[in-house]
Amino acid sequence: MSSLPPFTTRPEIKGTFGAVSTTHWLASSVGMAMLEKGGNAFDAAVAAGFVLQIVEPHLNGPGGEVPIIAMRHDDSAPRVICGQGVTPAAATAERFAALGLKMVPGTGLLPAVVPGAFGAWMTLLRDYGSLPLATVLAPAIEYAESGFPLLSRAVSSILPVIDFFKQEWPSSAEQWLVGGGAPRPDALFRCPGIALTYRRILAEATLAGPDREAQIERARATFYEGFVAEAIDDFYRKPLMDSTGERHAGLLTGDDMARWSASDEATVSAEYAGYRVHKAGPWSQGPVFLQQLALLEGVDFASFGPDSAEFVHQVAESAKLAYADREAWYGDPAAADVPLKTLLSGEYNAARRQLVGDRASLAMRPGLAGADERIEAIMALAGSEPTIGPGGGEPTFAPLPSVEGDTVHLDIVDRFGNMVSATPSGGWLQSSPSVPGLGFSISTRAQMTWLAPGLASSLRPGVRPRTTLTPTLVTRGDKAVMALGSPGGDQQDQWSLTTFLRIVHYGYDLQRAIDAPQFQIRHFPASFHPRECVLGRVLIENRFSPDVLADLRSRGHELAIQDAWALGRVCAVARYDGMLHAGASARHMQGYAVGR
Template sequence: MIPFLTRPELKGSFGAVATTHWLASSVGQAVLERGGNAFDAAVAAGFTLWLAEPHLNGPAGDAPIIISHAKTGKQHVICGQGVSPAAASIAAFRALGLDHIPGTGHLAAVVPGAFGAWCLMLREFGTWDFADVIDYAIFYAVEGVPVMPQMVATIASVETLFREYWPENARTFMPNGKVPAAGSLLRRPVLEQTLRRLKAAATGATREDRIDAVRNAWYKGFVAVAIDRFCRIPMMDSSGKPHAGFLNAADLAAWSATLEEPVSLRDGRHTVLKCGPWSQGPVFLQQLALLQGFDLSAMPPCGADFVHTVTECAKLAYADREAFYGDTPDVPLATLLSAAYNDARRALVTDRASLDLRPGHPDGRIPEAGFTPATGAGSEAASGVGEPTVSNMGTTTGDTCHIDIVDSAGNMVSATPSGGWLQSAPVIPELGFCLGSRAQMFSVRPDHPNALAPRKRPRTTLTPSFALRDGKPWMAFGTPGGDQQDQWSVIFYLRMTRHGMNIQEAIDAPSFHCEHWPGSFWPHTARPGRIVVEGRFSPDVVDDLRNRGHDVVVGGDWSEGRLSAVRREEGGRLYAGANPRGMQGYAVAR
């Protein structure tokens, strides 16, 4: 056990909220206090994050969600991952002279999925009107949110890009023509007017009618029209040239968020639920299936044996992610999660670090030869911050948000909103927000399961997590972090279920991640054998790992992940914990 906690694990019985920003957590708890349920609270918190963390998410981003509905006792995935435009194809990019999808700008945009997901959850499981949940975001658009140092650094890194090519971003995020100072208030008057127009559109005889009307205003009304018009204007992107976009109003009108069955794996008393292989979610389950063959409880949770074993199993699972996952019906998921397949794969784990990318052969499939991009190394590898986006002015970083909520009835939400980053797309002048850039995650290899195709979901890294205990809803958890999400979340879960840590102990414990396989974001770099560990690991552990053949980079003491979680125990006791890393995650419970 670690000797020091940054904060206590919170306990209560009325409600618990944990998110990546204190304003979203406070808003979520305020909704619960006013009689809303966990779904109402999650939507209000999600809208608030647009204002609180615009460098990490925005209105036109994505939001996969896992929920548990107390009334029915069922769990659902809400797919808030939008699809590629109908006109987007590998051939269309080739015709532009591009051999990759740029990491920024119009060409990387997919249908904004987050808004539809929040509306679907509110309509089907919430109790509040849209006008009630949007009021918190309107308040912060008017009054402003305190600018965090990370936001300052992000804006400063693309200041030249804004001034020279994306002037609306400069007007929106550089008040008075300057990078805002940390602690100053950032107001969003144009976004405020957009939110008020959406609120005004919420008309109809019933609550459901009013939510449907708002959704139509977004996907078939003034928002879709503004997006279509703006995407026809060529804008600079990371290719070094300006391009118009493929996304149009018809793409938005044709899409809607969906309810899906979670993918699951039994793990002793627990069952872990994830989104399908259109996300990286099942890679958590594959790691868990491999790790079930090791006595992890006998390994010190911050020791070299634990780090080595978890890392080597991650390499195998992520190799399969690269070879087989995508928004396609023929992903061999049943085999990938089967005991027989994982028994055979587990035999590949030895006491030495593997330096090869080794996908398996589920159902006799042969992975495409040479799908591994060129390898590389860089100083950014030790940052632990997550999702890279690339501007034409250089490399900058974007990341993600997370929300976990449980109410007294036992309704639970795990949501991972992201995309629409201020630094990765030009601001739409009529709306006051950016489009997303998730299309950069597609492969441009035609035979790859994650290959770009019209109206297809890119394989997202966004991956909320949910666990049952003895068949009953137990814990909602997750983290920002791109490819690291289903590494940090696995480590957190194992330290709770194998080592008896509580939420806050498992969050605060020193963590690590591997960069052995190709990254999901452009330029998809792989660093064979690379492990990044927090500086709080013992030097003896670092030496041991290096002696086993790992390429170990020691990062900052508090650099790995921004996990949060809530859980519900027998008798209705609620618990919550949030992350000290980044100094903005917050949990509330009573």
């Protein structure tokens, strides 16, 4: 019998100095370079995060958002830095109703929220990092000025909107078109506008004097109160075309920018299989990961395999219950009463677990009194307003292939045991017009709110929309032992959960768990415009055996068979056995893990 280990697309990275995993090889290399310069995991995360804005512009940008979970080696627990900006003060349901809209558009100026990524990265650098601002910004500026190979998928995002950019969003045409057409895939591409913006911010920062923290704070103020905010305020007053098929001015103002700052808050966490899993609060979808774990407590994973029909069935059915609760109850706790303690309780999930039978459920089944009425209101709106012209809310356009994974992610651990997980997104080049003088687009995250009143995620002024962005950090005792996450909208906490379960219950290393066949449900209204729902549907890679697929169909699952490597872009790092470990998905052929 062969003693060779199972084949994986690349080795699990192992070392003792540092480990970095991101969705783009250039960002991973930059993260490691920061560690080599003497920086810690948090410095590396900031540098890698800014590079991801440049090299994956169709998936995130300087005008986007990011939730970050960070844990110092001597902290007793990780913390969440919330870089999810809030809706504008003028963003009311009444304002949208006056425009004749039933839903917040997926593209254009109307769905804008305060861009939170810059503030979150500055908070992480100031409070957790050690390197100067100029050092961590230098690689992003260099790639923006000197050029980087533009991914073919980024070009595929530009191709369908060439005429639209020329006719409706000329600032985007100037930024993203070359000679009036799409850039060449994998050719050198430059973003001089973004480079100039960051150089201006650095120049302003130096006026604060030599103190590192003062410079970082001056940079933050320049973005939210200085020339960046002024440019956004001016541009968002002019009507431009959006996914309604009409031209609308934006609601975001410089005052909205000035009032906002990133927050540092406690994680939400739960014990599972000897680990404590930490997530962001219910303003994200993070707690669904914890609800799924609570529902899976007591399942005898040893009695079936990680690629079996029973594994898929158990995970899919628990996801249906958890995501139904997400729809009914999750929102910004600052504006909504979220019964999170009950939703994560053992008693509640023990009762909910009884709803998982041998057959696939075809119903939305949230728990707690009042949930059914909320779901009824949501389902009446889901998919009710079509997208006109290019663009649903998630950054995919025909003829872009239907492959999930439209965000970016990074996980980093250093030799001291500092660990960080972050999922940047928003500011997609194809979802809102580039702001003149800045070179980047603004987040359209307000599309994740509902215009119906009385829901946890109803549109309210100055409130965080419930985001899909959801990094994960795992502790054991008082030490960080694993960080993981994935792009992919509503699927993020499904792909990450499946990866985590294969590590915990089947002893897979990071890379093997990431490479394993993936699946997901679509059994809830999508978080992105036009917010369609397909009850009972399971998307599943064709690497599952025909017998498994037949078994799942016999249980009532409606299967949508996907290509062999279509689902998931999971990144992960870990710290155990005296070593640092990292893995990254080969899907999309761009994510990479590095370390030594």
